[in-house]
Every structure is written in structure tokens, then in C-alpha cells.
Amino acid sequence: MTAVVSVSGPLKAPQTRISSEPALAESDAxxxxxxxxxxxxxxxxxxxxVASAALAYGSGQMGWVAEQLGIDELSVQQGSTLKDTLLAVGQYLTPDFYVGTKVGLFNKQAVLVLKHKLTDTVNVETQTGTSQRIKLNYEQDKN
Structure with missing residues (x-):
């Protein structure tokens, strides 16, 4: 049995594929x-x-799907347990205002996310679902 991870394409958008010889389903490989x-x-x-690795592998493939759908965010966010894993989908309505949702893949959790950019480095984020919270975020790009 030989299992292989193939990586191809540009560094900004690499394509990965898991295969095996003899051929098996990707999960088995x-x-x-x-x-x-x-x-x-x-x-x-x-x-x-294996489940965590499969989620990480699958979420790496989502950039292409998000681009095809014309949305800014489509990702799988792994929680402390597999049951807490969320699918996040969102869109910037303006360069300063983001609307999104997070939905539990293995539970009935659903969260509405609103984010408003106050300055180049500070934004306020509200989340509402089973609980509510407001966060003040400081983010700085390291270029």
C-alpha cells in the first residue's frame, strides 16, 4: 500500500490531491x-x-468554491471537538462592513456575525446565536 499527497499549482493557490496505489477512497488513503x-x-x-485532518484538507479546497460563488469567506472552523465544528460563510457588503453566519456541521448551532471596521486596525464584531457577544478586535497586517 502506498498513499501519496500530491501538491501542484502556484504557491498562492496550490492544489492538493490524496491518492493511493492500489486505488482507495481519499478517506482511506x-x-x-x-x-x-x-x-x-x-x-x-x-x-x-483522521477526521480533523479530513476537515482541514476539505477546508483548503473551499477557496475555489468561495471564488466561484462570489463570496468573501467560506471555511470550516474546527472546534475543540469534532461536534463543535462550524461552516462559516460571509460577505463584505462594503469594504468596512461584513455580514456572515456560522452553522454547526454536527450540531444545531447557528450564529449571525456582523463586523464593522472602525479604523485600519480596529473593528467591532457582534455575534448572536445561542449566546450574544461583542468583541473589539485589533488586527495588523505584517507585510
Whole structure:
């Protein structure tokens, strides 16, 4: 069994592909890459590791989907457990005002996110769902 991660394309937008010889489903090839075993033989902790890696791998593919849909954000945000994982979708309505949502992939959590840029480095963010919060964020680009 040989499992391979192929990376191609420009550094700004690399394309990845997981494959194996003999050919297996990507999830099984990923399990071999991480554990050296097929998915059916991994332990619970190894299964969580494979699931986390699959989420990270899948979220890396989302940039292309977001571009095709014409939205600014489409990502999977992993929580402290797999059950807490969220799908985030959002759009800047103006350069200073963002509207988005976060929806639980494995639970019924849903959050509305509004972000307003106050200065080049400071924005205020509100989130409402099962709980409400307001955050003042300081962000600085390192170029």
C-alpha cells in the first residue's frame, strides 16, 4: 500500500490531491498517510485525528468554491471537538462592513456575525446565536 499527497499549482493557490496505489477512497488513503492503517482499523483517537485532518484538507479546497460563488469567506472552523465544528460563510457588503453566519456541521448551532471596521486596525464584531457577544478586535497586517 502506498498513499501519496500530491501538491501542484502556484504557491498562492496550490492544489492538493490524496491518492493511493492500489486505488482507495481519499478517506482511506488519508488514514493510511496518518496511521499506516485502513480507516476500518484505526482506534477512536486515531479516528478523531483522521477526521480533523479530513476537515482541514476539505477546508483548503473551499477557496475555489468561495471564488466561484462570489463570496468573501467560506471555511470550516474546527472546534475543540469534532461536534463543535462550524461552516462559516460571509460577505463584505462594503469594504468596512461584513455580514456572515456560522452553522454547526454536527450540531444545531447557528450564529449571525456582523463586523464593522472602525479604523485600519480596529473593528467591532457582534455575534448572536445561542449566546450574544461583542468583541473589539485589533488586527495588523505584517507585510
Amino acid at each position: 488519508l488514514a493510511y498517510l496518518l496511521t499506516g492503517k485502513p480507516l476500518t482499523q484505526v482506534s477512536q483517537s486515531e479516528s478523531n485525528m
